[in-house]
Amino acid sequence: MQHKVILVILDGLSFQVAEHAMGHLLAYKEAGLAALYKLECALPSLSRPLYECIMTGTVPIISGIVHNDVVRLSSQQSIFHHAREAGLTTAAAAYHWMSELYNRAPFNPARDRHTVAENLPIQYGHFYYRDDYPDSHLFDDAEHLRVQHTPDFLLVHPMNIDDAGHKHGLDSPQYRNSARRADLCLAEYLQGWLDAGYQVLVSADHGMNNDRSHNGLLPEERLVPLFVLGDAFSLDPDAKPRQTELCGTISQLLGAPHNKPWCKELLK
Template sequence: MELTTPQVPHASRARAKAKHLIVISYDAFSEDNWEMARRQPNLAKLIKQGASSNRLKSVYPTLTYVVHTTIATGVYPDKHGIHHNNPLQPFVKEEDQAWFWFQDAIKVPTIYDAVLQQGMTTAGILWPVSGKSSLKYNIPEVRALKGENQALKVLRSGSPLYCIGMELRYGRIRQGISQPHLDDFTTECATDTIKRKKPNLLMMHLIDLDDAKHMYGTDSEEVKQVIRRMDLRLGRIMQAVEDAGISEDTVIMVQGDHGQFNVRYKLHLNNLLQAKGLIYEENGVLNWRAFFQCGGGSAYLHIRPGDEEAEQLALAAVAEYMQGYAPGIESVYTRDKLDRMHASTCTNVMLEARRGYCFDESLKDPLVVDLEAHGIRYATHGYSPEKSGYRCNIVVSGAGIKEGYTFGELEMVDIAPTMGRILGVEFSQGDGRALEEIFTEGVHRVSYAAEGMNTAHQ
């Protein structure tokens, strides 16, 4: 079935709050970072001049590509079709796995499709699941696999002339995907794009904080250093808006996508299945009847189609492990619970890890590994968004936004309709709502005659 972007009357743009919207996804920016982050000068300025909350609830599982697809579509994973960062690839090493890099995996329209349809310009810098998308200026988040060339993959998946231009100007900053260099590169590309292109919608993804939490833990000095670096990057973006002469007509949105928890133990779930013969070797090749696709704090139980016995045996193996008072597995979610959480329909069963534990697919390690005993600091995500201390932060500041306004609970599905409301594009696919409470009274009428109507490639 061919999906089309909802038709939106051009007259709806009269309700726009701003002509330009910059969306900064601050990966892993969660409530435990709020107190420090809000005291940094640039974010503090945005908070004072705008609306903010540290009660943004994510979606299940709290994996980056799952969440970012919800941000871009305004619907839960059971509708948008991205269930994990990666498609299922049993027995493939994590570093060799393909990801959901390309927009054609998304089953519903995106906000950037709707904005483009209204004749406005769009840009994306390392936005997840945006490869080969409609974004006019697009540096997609893709990675070369064995036998592929990174530069060619980026060019084929994004906007070639734009990518080449950014690489020529700022490629010297980047050192592969290492931080802080990658986010510094992204920031320079964003400031250049704001000043040269003045897109109506810019969506960018900054990953430094997420990387630091994974590598050093959530309460590390390295995390504090990232929060300080992030504020400097935010200042660069704010200055670019000033330099472009569009500050009176711009909204900046800074938001997290998930939290992280510190982990001491890794539980290698597929060992349970292998012990029951559900993962086996045949002619020297590993095969499976049941397989756990792990996502840090959660795991999908995948079953070969029609193999009901395998599902029963897998669940029995999990129950046996849990009855032995073995730690690690907090809950077994069946379809009723998953439906209430709007989780992907790709499986009937998911496992939820206890805090302090995470799940891993590898069959080469013992069932339980004590990371602390090996001198490893580690944190991860993927857990249920219903866990305490796991909400995200959001700041929305600029034209048409209330100043110094603190709002409460909101859902990740509310972001896309709110983005549409800011730009005067009615965009709702039923799961989320525009956050009307953050807007000032009255209508901010903007003209698109001079900017945004030219959709020719530059």
């Protein structure tokens, strides 16, 4: 069965904060309407390499996107590519590195910030380039894309949690409160997405450490959440999804042909 899918990547959200600070998401879990899984991110635990890992199922050492300053188009097939090849509609409200990986590189704000290009992998986009771009605005951008274009696959990618972590560190009220604010942004839209028939996944690329950075092996850097909501998910507590399986699992939900690993136990 073909489903519409929304993937939310809460940049820089460590599992240890997600499991207590995301009250709205956790309310769905408490009500038996969502499941929360613990993922271990690939290495290096840096943003651009892990965007590529999530979107293509390819670890950085294979993709060649091994640090944040590799500015080029991906050489891999992403969720966007699989969806487009299946004749589906794609959209993203996301950091500009997503545009550079899957649409055009380098990013040109005048050309790329607001994208309407049916021939590109990401057909409709609102892309930002400041880490302090408000999450509230980003979620509004995403909802605009959803309402205007009814995409089959929508990526929602806010940055304020990561920004707070780099400024204040993991064990800080600023970092935890940034996660709580993102959860409140989700509360504004999540039920409406579900009512519209979307399957929703909420995850992160990497976590954060007390040195106000990430790139290594510490659990707080590598362990990230995966919340799943929607009637296509099994909510099986014993499922053990991997970050490298998100691309294939989402492609499977979309009904888009793919050759990527996916987590069968995650779906009904």
